[in-house]
Amino acid sequence: MSVAMHRKTRKSRYRTKFWRNYLANNYQLYLMLVPVLLYYFLFHYLPYSGLLMAFQDYKLGLGIEGSEFVGLKHFHTLFRSSEFWKILKNTIALNLLNLVLYFPAPIILAILLNEIRNVVFKRVAQSLMYLPYFFSWVVIGGMFVDILSPGTGVVNKILSALTGGKTIFFMASTFWWPIMFVLSTMYKEVGWGSIIYLAAITGIDAELYEAARIDGANRWQQILHVTLPCISQTIVILLILRMGSVLNVGMEQILMLENAAVKSISDVISTYTYRMGIQQLQYSKTTAIGVFQSLINMVLMLLANHISKRLTGDGIW
């Protein structure tokens, strides 16, 4: 018994000694993390308490502590309002349009860039196509509105020269606006988006192409039967991750491109939240929309990550 006790105290003494040693060597690492954790606490975890506003009739003067709790009232009115379903529909529609029209673009671009053997041409092309990614949405939106303007825009100038005076009011047409929305995404991101596929293509074993060539495959057939199958995993991962953010539409992009004439199709969850919440002070209602959006987003992201891991053995975390 005394031996056992002795062993126990010795063990705990070792343990305290280990900890004392560990902390003596590593306390500075924890010190470094103090401002970091403070940042995450103040600017990510503290705002979570604001989620309570969704379940209150929040009044600015009373704050979260003083405002009255109303349960799921705001969610009930939300799900019964046609406006909510309209912005939800717009958000998903614009995302699906982006998915169908934009998603394949960087893949095609990467494959084509990979075909180019002239190093200088390739480098110049890449430099020019990556560049718009670093422009702000204000600049790109401004540029789009500018060149598409019916009065002075260069696009309509060319169009009217070709058709003998016909012009199109692109940004005010509910048919053309979504197309211009996707084109602006493409303009900003297609080059940048191709980098990850180019990296995947570069990683393909050259012997596979060699074997295909010996079998008589031309370049086009090599793309179909070697390149595409080899990068399919990357495509699947990125596609799934894309699906995981189907409720997110770039807010700045919409703010730059929208106008009164196309409001019925351009108004999305985030712009609506901003307008109603910040400009019209309907904090509780818009927080409820935010809760809805964040919950769906979280489920979709966890699901996307799970599917990605199941299918390819790799996820984002």
Added chain:
Amino acid sequence: MKVKERISDRIWLVFVHVFVALVVLLMTLPFINILALSFSGETAVIQGRVTFWPIDFTLNTYERVFTESQILLALRNTVWLTLVGTVINVVLTVLAAYPLAKRRLKGRNVFLALITFTMIFYAGIIPHYINIKNLKLLDSFWSLWLSGALSTYNMIILKTFFQSLPESLEESAQIDGASPIRILVQIVLPLSKAALATIALFYAVGWWNSYFNNMLYINKAELTTLQIRLKELLSLTNSNLFQNADASEQNKIVEESVKAVSIVIATVPILIVYPFLQKYFVKGVMIGSIKG
């Protein structure tokens, strides 16, 4: 057989080159059009003669924009916002990435889980706004600097980079009794100059282009920033977009040149840092695609 293949390949390659060249051209021409407009004389712009080359070259519009539109104030504010913001970003990113790169750090998984959760679940615009309001940070650059003090994504990239450095580098220093901070400053950081430069540039471009949070948190005219001012200048010509009757023909078109000049002013600094950015970012994207 072989000859036939070569012909099909050649046709394919010609197609690829022409197609890529066309795409590049289509992507470059809008900006060239804006540049041409910004340097063209008023009458040429009014008559709609400017396409891709300045006509009646002049710097008048630049002079007007710089003297009349408060853009100098916005530029000064944005430079200050970018400088301070980037310094805060780099310091905090290093402070986060270095300890979290150490597998021996007890509690590391808890910290990482807490951080990852903030990426998965976003509190939303309104709770963030109320939070900044409650912290009494509205109408001060501190709202932007502090709430944007760190990007989790960049932090994970830097953490992955630190993890890729060979352990042996630090081990000998550790045996000599050097503290973690000393090892970081004297050994790790000098080896990470390229990675730090890349991250700093990305943060800086982010600050330069920042728009939405500035609009959300800052309402003071004297704290206006470049993208905000640019958006205001661009909105002036919304009358043009809708062919508003009460805007005179003359004004409409001159606004057109003002718009072009503002866009150019906002993008020139990006064009200047772009070669430096490009040198590193491809690597950055690839590191980012490998999970940390």
